[in-house]
Amino acid sequence: MRVDVVTIFPEYLEPLNVSLVGKARARGQLDVRVHDLRRWTHDRHHTVDDTPYGGGPGMVMKPEPWGEALDDIIASGAPAAPGEPPARPVLVVPTPSGVPFTQTLAVELSARPWLIFAPARYEGIDRRVIEEYGEHLDVYEVSIGDYVLAGGEAAVLVITEAVARLLPGVLGNAESHRDDSFAPGAMADLLEGPVYTKPPEWRGRGIPEVLLSGHHGKIARWRRDEAFRRTARNRPDLIERCDPAALDKHDRALLAELGWEQRPDGRFGRTAGVVEE
Template sequence: MRLDIVTIFPEYLEPLNVSLVGKARARGQLDVRVHDLRRWTYDRHHTVDDTPYGGGPGMVMKTEPWGEALDTALADGYEAGAGGPGGPALVVPTPSGRPFTQELAVELSQRPWLLFAPARYEGIDRRVVDEYATRMPVYEVSIGDYVLAGGEAAVLVITEAVARLLPGVLGNAESHRDDSFAPGAMADLLEGPVYTKPPVWRGREIPDVLVSGHHGRIARWRRDEAFRRTSAHRPDLIERCDPAALDKKDREMLSILGWRQGPDGRFWRDADAVEQ
């Protein structure tokens, strides 16, 4: 996979040289190119922003530098053969975008080439997004309901979430199968607690079931713990879960946690329920 990132703060992307992403780059599994937007400015101050039409606070990033930067990145990528099946896609981190989820991370991981346009100030002139939407898919993505000083942190989040899904990036290909939000048996549940050696630490023991050798009981315990954590931290996931995906034991656990099933099959929680 190829990633092109255009930014006014290339140094912000230094974490892409370390840890899992850095190793993927070193092995050639991930080709990351970081471009300084100011290279495509031609005044003495390397200006990338201007006042907004219609008035208002803040500044807006200009069309010309972004257009030239993205055109150059696209030309370089096509020349290097990065197009591949599906071609490039533009990812624009923005608080007004669609929520970034594991499902979206999987979708992006299946594309051969992503271009990132992290904005600063009040954002990028809308005409830039509209222009490139005529050439490629555009993903406007939000990593949460808050506002940052710029989109570079979101690029780091999205890149790591996507990179770990690429074939061969994780040492164990099964590692992401039981992630929170991962497709499969544990879908829509947060991952439960995990433990390793020693079996006793500061008087705290690991749950007996984990050393029982009984794989069925271990799997059930993990699912029950996932329900506990999801109920405590993300009850909205249980409220919108698919009842058809739950078995008898799942329903028993939800009942213990104070959840009730309505006539429409959906779950709701007693107002006075106490977390078990």
């Protein structure tokens, strides 16, 4: 996978040289290229922003440097094979007003061969840039949470790591991401439960005996139960929107024990009068 990042703070992306992403780059599994937007400015001050039309606080990033930068980066794409057109990238724009970034979206992006990130600063990028490239590229406007940062570079780090770990060969154990919180599959929409390692006792605290039993069926059931308990406690909204068809008899009994009831529409809601401990 190729990843291009256009930013006015290239040094912010240094973490892409370390840990999981850094190793993937070193092995050639991930081609990351960081570009300074100011390279595409033409005035002595390397201006990338201006005041907003219609008034208001803050500044808006100018379309000209973004357009030139994106044109040059897109043009640098090599053909997938002789005689074929250059590969078409996906444009990812981190913004608080975008769609929520989820594990499902990470999986979707991990299947794309080329991502270009456009992290904004100030009040954002002139809207015409998004509209222009949206006519011939897939554009994802993505939010990593309901809060506002000084710029989109931190979101680029989050999204890149979430996507990179899904690429074939990046994780040492190919099965490592199967039981992630929010991972598609049997445990979808559940948070991952607690995990333990050696020693078997630490500061007088042991580990659940079922994990020492060697009984894979019981261990799987315990892990699913703990996932339900953690999800019900920390993310009740996930329980409320879970698909009832994906729940077995044991799941339903556990939810009832935790203070949830199945409503006429089939979905689950908190039992009236139940107070979370």
